[in-house]
Amino acid sequence: MTRIPPGTRKALLTAHLVTSLGWLGIDLVLLTLGVAVLRGADPTVVYPVTALLGTALFAPLSVIVWLVGVVSALLTPWGLLRHRWVLVKLLITTVMVVLVLALLTPNLRAAGELGAALPARDRADLVIAPAVSTTLMVVATVLSTYKPWGRLRRAVPVATRRRPAVAGRRSA
Template structure:
């Protein structure tokens, strides 16, 4: 019964990861379409409206979904034997997500805010949002295909410990509920507020470090 409950919570976490990732990609495509409209129209009113709508989509939908997608992905990696750095395809997804979050928050969002204020969208801005959607699609392919082999720096002892680790406890997988809580909070305060997600992820990463330091008795000897 306990395993069934754990599996149920894992499915909930995976479901949240899938729908938020699809939502992130969909909103990126919507923003790209609006920016292309703004760049190609000859009507200044349409240009201003399309750019403003793209900025609104980014602020109210894309940013919360991006945060939730990244959070659920990181939690699934940290709560299962997949880890972050044991497989090339997982490492590639992790790196792409970190880059996307950085560029989306500090580059694209800032540029989009300026474009909405001045009603002057740019081609690089439209290209950037299209590339964001393409990167998410590529990550989906990585999740399905799981290409390549293990990373070379994963020690035999670490692989032995990962294989012998039990499934994540129910309470850990249930923390995926931080996603709807933070999305609701963002709607109330008027801007993305991934507070619970950051706290939960930080706590899990600290706990994961402690777990990795606690070497299973005999694991290293068996690995040798």
């Protein structure tokens, strides 16, 4: 574990909080816009906005959240693979980033181009995706707050393992 000055640790924590809150905020905006279309808002107006938010803000921000989280974990006592809750957060965030980049962003672009011609099933997906993402962000926040499950099992370094006592010899 690398020790970092308290100011650097606080800066990393602040960056992680701000970027995560930005991700949550964009999720909620995308959810609101998706629901607005389902309730009758003009998709030719709403979907280009969602495409812009998804490509200009959401996709880059999701990568930044992941990077800042990994750097924070590596440089703080929590570690990346020391605690189960950190590992679960890493897995949740990694899956969400992949889904944002591979599925949601292209779907938002398509919605922006198609507007009112976007099929009903795809319109529902533009509500379901940010709803699921928002839920997972809340789960990640709960994990960060409560830090459940304890540490992952660590392998004992060879140098510190106890050697079995040999008959006739006292163990050190």
